[in-house]
Amino acid sequence: MSLANFLRPHTTQSDIAALLLRLLFGGTMAFSHGYGKLTGMTAAKFPDPLGIGNAASYYGAVGAEFFCGILLAIGLFSRVVCVPLAFTMGVAFFVVHKADKFQTKELAFMYLVGYVILLLLGPGKFSLDHALFCKKHGALSKGH
Numbered sequence: 391m392s393l394a395n396f397l398r399p400h401t402t403q404s405d406i407a408a409l410l411l412r413l414l415f416g417g418t419m420a421f422s423h424g425y426g427k428l429t430g431m432t433a434a435k436f437p438d439p440l441g442i443g444n445a446a447s448y449y450g451a452v453g454a455e456f457f458c459g460i461l462l463a464i465g466l467f468s469r470v471v472c473v474p475l476a477f478t479m480g481v482a483f484f485v486v487h488k489a490d491k492f493q494t495k496e497l498a499f500m501y502l503v504g505y506v507i508l509l510l511l512g513p514g515k516f517s518l519d520h521a522l523f524c525k526k527h528g529a530l531s532k533g534h
Contacts (some may be wrong), residue, residue: 408514409465415504416462419475424456439485454478462508465517469509476505 427436427448436448455478458471479502487495513519 402515404511405514405516408508408511409516411504411508411511412462412465412468412513412517415475415501415508416459416464416471418459419501420456420459420463424452424454424459427452428456437486439481450474451478465513465519466522468513468517468519472505472509476502476509479505 431448433445433448436444436451438444438447440447442450454474458475461467461471462475479498482498483495483502487498492499515524
């Protein structure tokens with residue numbers, strides 16, 4: 391592989407990187423965080439950091455963490471689902487853990503940055519988004 395090829399944007403390497411980032415940030419959010427909330431918590435006991443009610447906060451967090459996490463991992467509506475994921479992690483970082491030391495809120499920050507990167511990067515060629523939408527529309531056929 392030449393240096394020019396390695397440095398060129400939108401190569402197979404960036405598509406593999408997008409795939410790995412989607413699997414890491416989507417999969418771990420869904421199964422390490424969202425699934426636990428979905429199966430082991432009730433809306434009545436969930437915190438209400440935005441003042442919208444415990445139930446709305448709970449369903450919003452579960453929807454983002456579990457369902458959007460799965461969609462991101464498989465690469466379906468990737469950029470769209472990054473928005474609620476980033477929002478949820480923004481609330482965790484800036485509101486829920488506002489007064490905590492950085493070490494306590496570091497994970498929320500890392501997820502937030504990962505979702506913003508994926509929002510900007512796009513899902514890459516190894517995604518359902520690419521398979522479903524890019525080949526049918528010439529303007530989107532660049533892989534993003």
